[in-house]
Amino acid sequence: MFVALAGGLAVLGGCRATDAAPEIPQQEQRTAVPENINESFLDPTASAEDFVKRWEIESREVYASREGIVAALELEPGERVADIGTGTGLFLEPIAEAVGPTGKVFATDISVAFLEHVRNRVAEHGWTQVQPILGGMHTTGLLQNSIDLAFTCDVYHHFEYHEDMLRSIHSALRPGGRLVIVDFERIPGVSREWMLSHVRAPKETVIVEVTAAGFQLDEEVEVEGFEENYLLRFTAVPK
Numbered sequence: 001m002f003v004a005l006a007g008g009l010a011v012l013g014g015c016r017a018t019d020a021a022p023e024i025p026q027q028e029q030r031t032a033v034p035e036n037i038n039e040s041f042l043d044p045t046a047s048a049e050d051f052v053k054r055w056e057i058e059s060r061e062v063y064a065s066r067e068g069i070v071a072a073l074e075l076e077p078g079e080r081v082a083d084i085g086t087g088t089g090l091f092l093e094p095i096a097e098a099v100g101p102t103g104k105v106f107a108t109d110i111s112v113a114f115l116e117h118v119r120n121r122v123a124e125h126g127w128t129q130v131q132p133i134l135g136g137m138h139t140t141g142l143l144q145n146s147i148d149l150a151f152t153c154d155v156y157h158h159f160e161y162h163e164d165m166l167r168s169i170h171s172a173l174r175p176g177g178r179l180v181i182v183d184f185e186r187i188p189g190v191s192r193e194w195m196l197s198h199v200r201a202p203k204e205t206v207i208v209e210v211t212a213a214g215f216q217l218d219e220e221v222e223v224e225g226f227e228e229n230y231l232l233r234f235t236a237v238p239k
Helices: 048-055 066-073 092-099 112-125 162-172 193-198 203-212
Strands: 002-004 010-012 080-084 104-109 130-134 147-153 173-184 215-221 229-236
Touching: 048 112, 066 092, 066 147, 066 173, 066 229, 080 092, 080 162, 092 104, 092 112, 104 112, 112 130, 147 162, 162 173, 162 203, 173 203, 203 215, 203 229
Parallel strands: 080 104, 080 147, 104 130, 147 173
Antiparallel strands: 002 010, 173 229, 215 229
16 A cells, blocks of 8 residues: 655555655746647556557657666666656666666656556565555655666656656756666657657757756667657766
8 A cells, every 4th residue: 555645655555765855946837748648647447558658669769678678777786776757667677777776776657557557566575675655746756866777768758747757756856866867759740649649848948947956967878669758867966
């Protein structure tokens, strides 16, 4: 069972945090994402298994390229990683293996259905280093200075309050912490119509927003198999 705490932090199956997540000043203006972009995730009748069938298939670009994506994270044993918007937990196994038993993986999401699915995966595989966290529209639910790397995959365009989420991510990162964003290209005349209607901002706008939030762009990494996605690596500028 998940229990919501101050700041959006959640407790799962006996894993408890000793402190509440920091309060994040709320962004008054909602980001111009499509209406109800997250409605299906928040539906109390949502089935994580239905999303597994949609997302964990070779025809989905990030699934087919998952090994290259994880390699680009450049993870080290013992690191603390947040998989923000973990969804069905596609990346949890390779990330958990990379950081090892001395590391930590925070699987955050706004969907209780997804986190229940993640809990089942954690129990099935015995990933003692993986902790599900219930986040919110304005916060990841992560504690300050608690992670070395924040990772989002096809999630950034779902942030309904991107300024708040970036502040929350920056706060959670330790000094010199990294942020890796994988998201869809949005190029009029090139991208599919679904992407043009679903993804609010092109890569160039994402870079401007993230750097304005206290991050430095390090590089765009070429991932084999990417045609509709991009991967950007950032470093948090010291607070």
